[in-house]
Amino acid sequence: MANERAPMLRPDDASHLNGRVARVLKSYLDQALSAPSAAIDGFVGMMIEDAGGDQYAEFMADLERIKVANMQLSLLIAEAGSSGVLLTADAENRALVLSRLKHDLRTPLNAIKGYSEMWIEDMSTLEGRPFVADLTHIRDCTDQMLARIEQLTQVGELRGESDAEVPMATSAAIAEFLRAVSPAAAEMDAPRLTGRILVVDDDPTNRDLLRRRLAREGHDVSLADDGATALAKVAAEDFDLILLDMIMPGMSGFEVLCRLKASETSRHVPVIVISGIDDIGSIVRCLEAGAEDYLPKTFNPTILRVRITTSIERKFLREREERLLLNVLPRPILARMRNGEAAIADRFAQVTVLFCDLVGFTPLAGRLTPGGTVDLLSRVFSAFDRSVARRGVEKIKTIGDAYMAAGGIPETTPDHARRIALLAFDMMADVEEVGRALGVELAVRVGIHSGEAVAGVIGQSRFAYDVWGDSVNIAARMESHGQAGRIHISESTRRALGGDFFCTPRGVTHIKGKGPMETYFLDGASHAGNT
Structure with a gap:
């Protein structure tokens, strides 16, 4: 705004601001004037290409004159921006430099504008009004540049008592730029990231x-x-x-x-x-x-x-x-999605699925504060996450106080049952350790089943990698029909483990939705199973 003034500055700030104003002026020349000049050059070049032939011979001659005038204009802008005059001159001398620059710039600009207006008038009488749109763009660019160079000499000079009072630029664009760089300069001293x-x-x-x-x-x-x-x-x-x-x-x-x-x-x-x-x-x-x-x-x-x-x-x-x-998606699945796979769904002939549930969690949560409940689950599940990573299997999800993991996905592994079995023992140890640390009695039920399953990514805005199929349902039943502090496994998991683990037959158990099934309690690993 024309009469807006900057805040009062200390005398030793005046020279700093003087240099900053000069640098802003240089940027203003480069950006506010060079861009329209480049646009003029582009329009002239296209018209010269389109106007070939004798029909537009006179027009071509004037286009070349516009091109030469624009080259002179570009050189003046470049010289003013690259020379040290603006950067080294004090406020009074800089005003004289800007006034002379304004005069020099107007000469080629008036020539460009004169030729373009003349040909707009002539071409408007012809059928189809050829080249009128491009010539109008050129005229508008010259009007824009003429308005901008008028602003150059309106930039405030450093004056007043001890050069401490600094009027801001009349040009709104320059004034806004000056206001913007002040906080930016102050932020330069803020702590920076190192590496x-x-x-x-x-x-x-x-x-x-x-x-x-x-x-x-x-x-x-x-x-x-x-x-x-x-x-x-x-x-x-x-x-x-x-x-x-x-x-x-x-x-x-x-x-x-x-x-x-x-x-x-x-x-x-x-x-x-x-x-x-x-x-x-x-x-x-x-x-x-x-x-x-x-x-x-x-x-x-x-x-x-x-x-x-x-x-x-x-x-x-x-x-x-x-x-x-990676907290949501396995690394191989994330890589496939980044490579462009839109729908990921894989069928696995053999996987091992585990469900682990905290026994008596609901009454325990009722005795704890909300913060205590969240802290307990966070400690337990964080310990489970570390064990999952150590055993090389996948965490699928948590549901309340239940934890689901699977082996053999998303990449097939022949020892998926052994890895999940070792994870189950890790989980029991993890829960015992967390319980000791918090001074509460904690126990889990674990259920495991091995078989066919489908795994893939669901969701659009919130992705989830999940597993489906009968094997998931049976593993969940193994957990719900199990006992506190025990690992309940199906016959298929026992076969997949071979002789590497010790199992106690539980006998025939009626599994909801499946009927009678032979199941076992997993008691421990042999030396071969631990390797």
């Missing part, structure tokens, strides 16, 4: 410079002077980020990048390419190959710091997302 970074560069000076700069930021830095060394280090150690040079003797940085992204163990590690090559084709190739970012070797240290922090933060977020997903 383990591998610097890959054949130049020892570059390696040392990056090592020292990154160490100051609190990062743990490792160095590699060629691609082979870098790949060996990544295979042996965990890194949160890799800074990779492109041109190196032997293996190029691009080949290193491709190998990193082709490997399951290293593809998740973000890579920032730092290279002296600023060819757009090379940049695109690296980004398409999986690079997180691409910076020129003459990088700004502040930009590098921000890019590093952002890359490490993204990696940490991806890892957290991975852990959350």
Whole structure:
């Protein structure tokens, strides 16, 4: 707004703000003026292509004049933005520079606008109004640029007593930018994420410079002077980020990048390419190959710091997302979904399903506080989760105080029954240990059955990997018809275990929905079963 003023600043802040205003002006030139000029060039190029032939000879000549005027305009914008005048001049001299720039820019702009308006008028009389739409776009671009250069000289100068009072820019865009960068600059001093970074560069000076700069930021830095060394280090150690040079003797940085992204163990590690090559084709190739970012070797240290922090933060977020997903889906199933499988459902000829239920949990929960109940279940199920991971089977789900697991899915394993049997003994020990720690008596019933089953992913917004079939129902019946502190198994599970475990026949048990079945209590594992 025209009369809006910034807050009062201390005298020693004035020079800092002066430099910041200058940098904002440079960005304003680059973005607010260069974009319309590039658009003009694009429209002119298309019209030159479409207007070939003698029919539009005079029009073609004026299009070339528009093109030349636009080139002059682009050069003026580039010179003003790249020269040090705006960055080094004090407020008074900068105002003079901006006034002269405004005058210089108006000359080619008026030429472009004059030619485009003349041809809009002439072409509007012809059938189909050829080129009128493109010429109108060009005229609108010149109007936009003329309005923007009017704003250049309206930027406030540093003046007032001791240069402490700073009027804001009349331009709303510049004023808003200045307001926005102030809190952003303050946040630069906030604590940043740190991590383990591998610097890959054949130049020892570059390696040392990056090592020292990154160490100051609190990062743990490792160095590699060629691609082979870098790949060996990544295979042996965990890194949160890799800074990779492109041109190196032997293996190029691009080949290193491709190998990193082709490997399951290293593809998740973000890579920032730092290279002296600023060819757009090379940049695109690296980004398409999986690079997180691409910076020129003459990088700004502040930009590098921000890019590093952002890359490490993204990696940490991806890892957290991975852990959350693996709490819901088995790793092989997650990999299949990421490869594009929309519907996952597999039939398994032989799996072993386990149900484990806390005995007397309902009255126990009635005596505990809500927090105590949640704490008890959390401790028990966390212990079960660790045992499941140790035995190499899959947790399927928890239902209240019941816990379901299965062996032989999602990938077939011939010893699925043995793994589940050992898990059952682990669970009984886990519950006993938690009970001792909390000072309560805890016991479980465990039921196990082996047979055919179907497993797959259900849900759209909230995925779940589940198991279905008669084997699931029988395993649930084994648990509900079992006894506290015992592992109740079916005949098929006993056969699958062979002679590796000791079993006590229970006799014929009437199983709801199945009728009479021979069942057993699992008492322990032989030496062979424990191996």
